[in-house]
Amino acid sequence: MKYKSQAVAKPYFVFALILFVGQIVFGLILGTQYVIGDFLFPAIPFNVARMVHTNLLIVWLLFGFMGATYYLVPEESQRELHSPLLAWVLFWVFAAAGTLTIIGYLAVPYAKLAEITGNHLLPTMGREFLEQPTITKIGIVVVALGFLYNVGLTVLKGRKTVVNIVLMTGLVGLAVFFLFAFYNPSALTLDKYFWWWVVHLWVEGVWELILASILAFVLIKTTGVDREVIEKWLYVIIAMALISGIIGTGHHYFYIGAPEYWLWLGSVFSALEPLPFFMMMLFAINMVRRRRRNHPNRAATTWAIGCAVMAFLGAGVWGFLHTLAPVNYYTHGSQLTAAHGHLAFFGAYAMIVMAIISYAMPLMRGRVANNAQAQKLEIASCWLMSIGMLLITLFLTGAGVHQVMLQRWPESGEALAFMATHDALAGWFWARLAAGGLFTLGLIAYLVSFFVPQREVAPTEDAEAQTAAA
Amino acid sequence: MNRLTAIWIGLLVLTVASYVLGHGMSGAWLPLTVLALAAVKGQLVIDHFMELAHAPRLFRYAVSGWLFGVLGLMAVFETVV
Amino acid sequence: MSASPDVLTSQAVEPAEAKHLPGDLAMWFFILVELAAFGLLFASFAIARFLEPEAFAAGAETIHAGAGLANTLVLLTGSFFVARAVTAIRAGGVERCVNWLWAGVASGVVYAVIKFSEYGQLIGDGYNLRSGTFYFFYFFTTFFHLMHVVLGMIILVAVALRCRRGLYSAADHRGVETGASYWHMVDLVWLVLFPIVYVLL
Ligand code: HEM
């Protein structure tokens, strides 16, 4: 750690991981409710658990991105953060708002929460991922503005690097597209149309910039490859992401009532969307192969490569699987969608946050890298979570294909009803739950790795030189 | 005459030719001829304007492959339909 | 592309005279993606025409092939101008290079004017993006291409301005080549688009 103010990243990372644990707890509840319908009913209905699971996911990723930014921007700009105090204040505001919202979800029925928070004044609630009460959404905007102001000034006053600029562009885009969460037209088609401007243009647009820049930062630091080379890759990846991802939004407009031409546009452009993820994978593998130094933090490299590979699988391969209109006609909103959503979110965004945490956390705790024992455990946890998630994905894919065969493929009356199909798929869902258990073991191992005693020195003789070079 | 100028004039002539063919005549051979003319023009641009004739082969193959792939696909549809 | 995992890092060691890729490698990757996007659009066009042959034949009757012809000639000429700009800078002719580049930009302007008058006529005749699959493809593909012409013009203007400031020379003119390569790509795409949309139907 070169600048004192980088340390504000720490509370963001810690809180992100706490929320991650919460997300997985609710994932396990959901997985159980899938096979034991009235599990925890009426205390925690499925819809509430689902909302908590997905909202915690988004919020912990946002905490992770913010932490990553606070860590990365001063180092890239070569100056202290404009205002560490503001960063701390916003941390508490965001953490309090997030916690209160989750408590609200769990303590009162959703309709009641809407009433209490005055949803009728500016109705924005009730849509997947955007369930937060309107005041929470306003709070998010305030936090985002303060955050952008703080890091924006730092970037403007300091050294401008491609990593910095790409990251800032991504973050500004994230905030701008979130504004569509306030647009809530009553026509269902219009509502969905712009809902995707938040959801799709986030994960397949501006978040990709955030992902690529954090990945580039970690790789610059751990491999010592020339910045110039890495920046060139970054340009290529960004260009590919934007040219495919923006019009690629059309892959959600096939059957929602939007004009028919989206069948063509969505299919053509989203078919190109795997390219940036493919390039990112080549990029990561290539940089590590060409590394100029062996950074003692091997765990961070593992996360970085794992992230690039799993993101390509989840977004690139599993996304492509159902992105062509004739295929999506049968698979829309099936278990296949869930398979893809899980692997993509985990591979791309959960893993990039863990990659930067893995790199930055030891430095913030006063060492270049954790000792061999802690790293071994961390790397094992990376593998466990990845394998757990791959199994979840495979079982859900099996369930999805089976579901399509039973429920959607048959042309006439022999198609199975929704609930009957659900029962027929129970085997897959049990298997998914078991895989979720494996994933949870990985998560526990990961958390434990932070507490492995660090009596011995980090496994490098020239640790000082390494930090200096980094 | 400069090499580039010659190629430029050649391209203009081929373009007018393909237009006249397409709009003045008919026949089973016509679509394939028009596509073949486009392939020749495209390859001229690739080799002499884009200068891929002297570039690492991978790039020449990729761009020429694109040209012939797309036109070839059109030709298949022309002859099948 | 998959065959070239390390191409991005190996450019520096290529022997200069033997094999020369004009312009920046990153630009070439961008060009390949652009070509892929257009390629998929053309393939979709072929499939759509296969599905609705009558509608496509009827639609083709209504578009203005003459404008397409004129624009092909304009773009080819623009490409020629820009190729001359590259030759000029290689010989150290900074001023000539700038002039050829402006000529290239001018060709883009002419192209855009013709394109818009073509759109104006069609829209006046009552056709638009939503008049059926044929018109969707016609309007979208040509407009998407027009956007690329505009981007190409912006790049050429930037290169011309930098050239005028003396940033390029016989020894160092990679930026000119980079801009030129993009511009030729836009031309190449049109050479395929022209017969498919304006001539064959
Ligand atoms: C990291 C990037 C990505 C993430 C995090 C992600 C996540 C998701 C999620 C959560 C959904 C479900 C949304 C809902 O609730 O309806 C979804 C749907 C979808 N995704 Fe992605 N995705 C990513 C990239 C991609 C890519 C690259 C493609 C295409 C190549 C793709 C294709 C699709 C399609 C077609 C759907 C709609 C499925 C349906 O009709 O039910 N995704 N994605």
Ligand code: HEM
């Ligand atoms: C123990 C592991 C997990 C289990 C058992 C689990 C289970 C579930 C279940 C049952 C749903 C609801 C699906 C439905 O509506 O039918 C869901 C939704 C979702 N989960 Fe998980 N989850 C787990 C971990 C994760 C992780 C690690 C991530 C991402 C990093 C994640 C991201 C999501 C997303 C994005 C959705 C919404 C999907 C959509 O809209 O299609 N989950 N999860």
Ligand SMILES: [Fe+2]
């Ligand atoms: Fe999407």
